[in-house]
Amino acid sequence: xxxxxxxxxxxxxxxxxxxxxxxxxxxxxxxxxxxxxxxxxxxxxxxxxxxxxxxxxxxxxxxxxxxxxxxxxxxxxxxxxxxxxxxxxxxxxxxxxxxxxxxxxxxxxxxxxxxxxxxxxxxxxxxxxxxxxxxxxxxxxxxxxxxxxxxxxxxxxxxxxxxxxxxxxxxxxxxxxxxxxxxxxxxxxxxxxxxxxxxxxxxxxxxxxxxxxxxxxxxxxxxxxxxxxxxxxxxxxxxxxxxxxxxxxxxxxxxxxxxxxxxxxxxxxxxxxxxxxxxxxxxxxxxxxxxxxxxxxxxxxxxxxxxxxxxxxxxxxxxxxxxxxxxxxxxxxxxxxxxxxxxxxxxxxxxxxxxxxxxxxxxxxxxxxxxxxxxxxxxxxxxxxxxxxxxxxxxxxxxxxxxxxxx
Numbered sequence: 001x002x003x004x005x006x007x008x009x010x011x012x013x014x015x016x017x018x019x020x021x022x023x024x025x026x027x028x029x030x031x032x033x034x035x036x037x038x039x040x041x042x043x044x045x046x047x048x049x050x051x052x053x054x055x056x057x058x059x060x061x062x063x064x065x066x067x068x069x070x071x072x073x074x075x076x077x078x079x080x081x082x083x084x085x086x087x088x089x090x091x092x093x094x095x096x097x098x099x100x101x102x103x104x105x106x107x108x109x110x111x112x113x114x115x116x117x118x119x120x121x122x123x124x125x126x127x128x129x130x131x132x133x134x135x136x137x138x139x140x141x142x143x144x145x146x147x148x149x150x151x152x153x154x155x156x157x158x159x160x161x162x163x164x165x166x167x168x169x170x171x172x173x174x175x176x177x178x179x180x181x182x183x184x185x186x187x188x189x190x191x192x193x194x195x196x197x198x199x200x201x202x203x204x205x206x207x208x209x210x211x212x213x214x215x216x217x218x219x220x221x222x223x224x225x226x227x228x229x230x231x232x233x234x235x236x237x238x239x240x241x242x243x244x245x246x247x248x249x250x251x252x253x254x255x256x257x258x259x260x261x262x263x264x265x266x267x268x269x270x271x272x273x274x275x276x277x278x279x280x281x282x283x284x285x286x287x288x289x290x291x292x293x294x295x296x297x298x299x300x301x302x303x304x305x306x307x308x309x310x311x312x313x314x315x316x317x318x319x320x321x322x323x324x325x326x327x328x329x330x331x332x333x334x335x336x337x338x339x340x341x342x343x344x345x346x347x348x349x350x351x352x353x354x355x356x357x358x359x360x361x362x363x364x365x366x367x368x369x370x371x372x373x374x375x376x377x378x379x380x381x382x383x384x385x386x387x388x389x390x391x392x393x394x395x396x397x398x399x400x401x402x403x404x405x406x407x
Contacts, residue, residue, distance in 0.1 A: 002028060002029050003027075003071040004028065004031065004068060004069070004071050005029070005030050005070055005073075005324075005328075006031050006064060006065065006068050006070035006072070007019065007023075007031070007032040007033070007034070007040065008032075008034075008073055008074065009034045009052070009076030009077055010035065010077055010083070011076070011077045012035055012037065012039065013076060014039050014379055015306075015347075016038075016039070016040060016077075016306070017372075018311040019074070019076070019283075019306050019310050019311045020040055020043050020045065020046055021045060021311065021371075022312075022320075022321040022336075023321045025045070025321070025336060026319075026321035026322045026324070026325040026336065027325045027334075028325055030045060030046055030047060031046065031047050031049070031050070031064070031070065032048075032050070032064075033051070033060060033064035034050075034052050034076075042372065042374045042375035043375055044372060044374075048067075057083045058086060058087050061087055070100070071328050072103065072282065072324065073104040074282060074305075075105075075304075075305040076305060076306055077305055078115075078160065078304065081304045081305045082160070084104070084105065085101075085108075088101040088102070089108075102281075103281060104281060105280070106236075106278060107278075109278075109279075110278035110279060110280060114302050114304035115159050115160055116159060117157050117217040117301070118134045120302055121133075121134035121299075123274070124273075126277075127274065128273070129270045130297060131298060131300070132219050132220035132221070132289075132298055133150065133219070133220040134217050134218070134219045134220070135218050137180060137216050137217060137218045140177055143176055144173070147173060147176060147218075152171050152172065152176075152221075153169050153171045153221045154169075154170055154218055154219070154221050155167065155220070155221055156168045156169075156179050156218055156219075157183075157216070157217050157218075157301075158184070158215065158217075159215040159217065160214060160215075165253065166183060167253060168182075168183065169221065180216055183214055184213050184214055185213065186212050219300065222289040222291055222298045222300070223291065224290045224292045224298075225245060225290045226245075226246040226249075226288070226290075227245045227246060227267060228246060228285060228287050229241060229244075229270075229286045229288070230284075230285050230306075230307045230320060231271050231275060231284055231320070232283055232323040232324050232327075233281055233283075234281050234327045235279065236275060236278075236281075237276070238271060238275050239323035239326070239333075240317055240319055240320050241268060241271060241320075242310075242312060242314065243262050243264050244261055245259065245262050245290065247360070248354065248358075248360065249354075250353060251354075254350075255347075255350055257350035258344065258345070258364060259309065259344075259347065260343050261344075261345070264290075264297055266297040267286070267288055274286065274299070282324075283324070284302065284303060284304060285306075286301070286303070287302075287303065288300060308350075309345075309347070312339060313338065313339055314338050314339065315335060315338045316333070317335075318335075319335040321336075339365070339367075340365035344365065345364055345367055346358065346364040346366045346367065347367050348369070
């Protein structure tokens, strides 16, 4: 019998839909719990979607789990992972749902570590992995002591944030103090209400009402190039991995828009070491800095969920969905054909949004989901800006002159 995977997400992030497509093509039955109007609803291979409700998130996830009875849960964003951790605690170890969450993510001892940036860096250093010094900053005095030792620039990061949100690179003490106050502060209530009403995203409501303050960490600045790894793992062992150098981002704090596939032994060893140390399962990502003068890979962060490159099938050992299917089914790994021989990949829609005339849309592999025209149309309609070209008649033909969809 085919294994069933439940995609769990709290955001309308397109790569989650791409991952669902790849898992289905690998042989899995795929269900999803997601917000209304999520791109997942346009994926033809999704068997069933269930509503995610921001004010009752654990109930939303528990209902979807009960009805789908999946073999694996794959969170598509950090908040979804946090919900699963809390659902595990609510259920208690040994219960069926808690056991499923452990099977999907790893042992519960790892759960608090993946959100505690300083503790994660300490574990990396214990494993002999190259990682920048990191320290929890409780107040302005602790910040002054940190910069007195480490100097500028320095990096401030709030726990529980991702995608560049909650990260500040600061160059002066006054700037650092302002950033510390902003990162520690609870979400503003008007912002929480606007997101709830306009985006139907209620995830900021309770933190705002309860005035929850974030834990902020200072991290040693490493000058260099950003890089990222995505891994499929099972009970502490990496099954398949992808390693990329980041060539472009949508903006300085946003997601990658162009990446280049690389082989980097230090990144591979670091990912394998942390997967083993935390006894992880499922899909995870790791972020690195490749130091300018040495090329040394510094591990700077873990992403405890699927990342935006996890759907890319790039051959044996580089096909995460196929590796997961094999682990779930007990069959040998059957990697899908490589989607491209080009090492440079322009991610859709990030690079198109960054620059519709980007040379990388021509010279690299433009990762557009041509095989799902309804998904593509929905994405283009949602992402087009006022005053932009009218895509209503042939919405996808403006995206690329390299390959046109068969609509």
